[in-house]
Amino acid sequence: MDIQFLAEYLEYLEVEKGLSTNTIDAYRRDLAAFIDFCKNLGLADVTLVNRTNVNSYILKLREKCYTASSVVRKIASLRGFFKWLSANEYILTDPVQTLEQPKLPKKLPKVMSIEEISTILNSNLNIEEALIVELLYGCGLRVSELVNLKLNNIDIKAKYIQCYGKGSKERIVPFGKKAQAALNKYLKVRDINILKNKLSDTKVLFIKDDGKNLTRQDVYNFIRKQGEKIHKHISPHTLRHSFATHLLENGADLRVVQELLGHSDVSTTQLYTHITKKRLKEVYFAINNGS
Numbered sequence: 001m002d003i004q005f006l007a008e009y010l011e012y013l014e015v016e017k018g019l020s021t022n023t024i025d026a027y028r029r030d031l032a033a034f035i036d037f038c039k040n041l042g043l044a045d046v047t048l049v050n051r052t053n054v055n056s057y058i059l060k061l062r063e064k065c066y067t068a069s070s071v072v073r074k075i076a077s078l079r080g081f082f083k084w085l086s087a088n089e090y091i092l093t094d095p096v097q098t099l100e101q102p103k104l105p106k107k108l109p110k111v112m113s114i115e116e117i118s119t120i121l122n123s124n125l126n127i128e129e130a131l132i133v134e135l136l137y138g139c140g141l142r143v144s145e146l147v148n149l150k151l152n153n154i155d156i157k158a159k160y161i162q163c164y165g166k167g168s169k170e171r172i173v174p175f176g177k178k179a180q181a182a183l184n185k186y187l188k189v190r191d192i193n194i195l196k197n198k199l200s201d202t203k204v205l206f207i208k209d210d211g212k213n214l215t216r217q218d219v220y221n222f223i224r225k226q227g228e229k230i231h232k233h234i235s236p237h238t239l240r241h242s243f244a245t246h247l248l249e250n251g252a253d254l255r256v257v258q259e260l261l262g263h264s265d266v267s268t269t270q271l272y273t274h275i276t277k278k279r280l281k282e283v284y285f286a287i288n289n290g291s
Contacts, residue, residue, distance in 0.1 A: 002035045002038075002045050002046050005045075005085065005090065006028070006031055006035065009031070009081055009084050009085075010024055010027065010028055012084060013027060013080075017167065018167045018168040019166075020166065020168075022144070023166075026073070026077070027080070027081075030074045030077035031077055031078070034057060034074075034077075038053065041056070046081075046085070046091075047090055047091050049082075049095050050093075050095050051095045051096075051099070054095050054096055054099065057078075058071065058075065075096070079096045079097075079099070082094045082095060082097070083096075083097070109237070109241035109271070110232075110234065110238050110241060111238070111241050111245045112234065112238060112239070112242045114246060116230040116232070117137055117242065119229055119230055120133060120226045120230065121133055121134075123226075123229055127182070127185045127186050127189050128186055128189070128206070130182050130185075130186075131179075131182040131185075131186045132146065132206075132219060133226070134175075134178060134179040134182045135175070135179060136219075136223075136236050136239035136240060137239040137243050138175055138178065139161060139173045139174075139175050139179065139243070139260075140173070140239075140240045140243035140244060140261055141161075141163060141240065142165060142236075142237070142240065142262075143219050143237070145163045145164065146206070146219060146236070147206060147213065147215060147216055147218075148163075148164070148204070149205040149206070150203050150204055150205060151203050151204075151205060152203065154205065156180060156183055156184065156187075159175050159176070159177075159179075159180055160172050160173065161173045161174075161175060165262035166264075169264070171259065171260075171262045173260055190205075193207070193209060194207070197210075197211065199211040219236050220235060220236060223235055223236050223238075223239070244257055244260075244261055244269070247260070248273060254266060254269055254270065257269055
């Protein structure tokens, strides 16, 4: 029965909520672990779970030294699952409904300086690599958005990208002359590569020599190597954070940045204002301590 409930719920998340494959996989792992915990307690299925069982599970997570963010995520998974069970009348009482969500301290994202971005762009990058950096930093794309870009999502002449973010939400992101030039260069190389290797054109922007699509892991590995050039541990998301921070530092409106990043809630975007304030303080104290 638990397997059936879980399968139905994951289908609901995919079809009705439009969540990404990665998010659904995270829900699957979290809920499967909870179901196993319930079985070890001797519960026949999740419809018999009560608040005491949930509290025991959270205690076990903390005993296993899970990070606060992992515990919060797992509780959120349970909350969504039991809310769905209740809405579909599989259970009479939701054991998680009044459970208080632990509050996490706000963690400021890592940000690169414009000089560090320039160091990477001016290093020995090939045409494809240069375009990846331009799109991650110049457009603030998520890595999942980058690898799923299709040719018909890009209007090179008008200089904008149509991309689909979390929950398959569509947004339009403009790009500048440098990204436009990088795209034109890359598309010529891409066409030559397809003809040379006799590949079938899937119309995905980034296609490898073997005909397979560029993966998230490919991009993570590439960006990690670029971090070595500036002696920093960075990820594709660091470039996105830097894009947002530099826009705000140069006077961009918070709502505009929210739209460009595809944030559903402006409070997520506001986190970047903390970074700009922090950097202003650092500059201020550096000047005053040096005088």
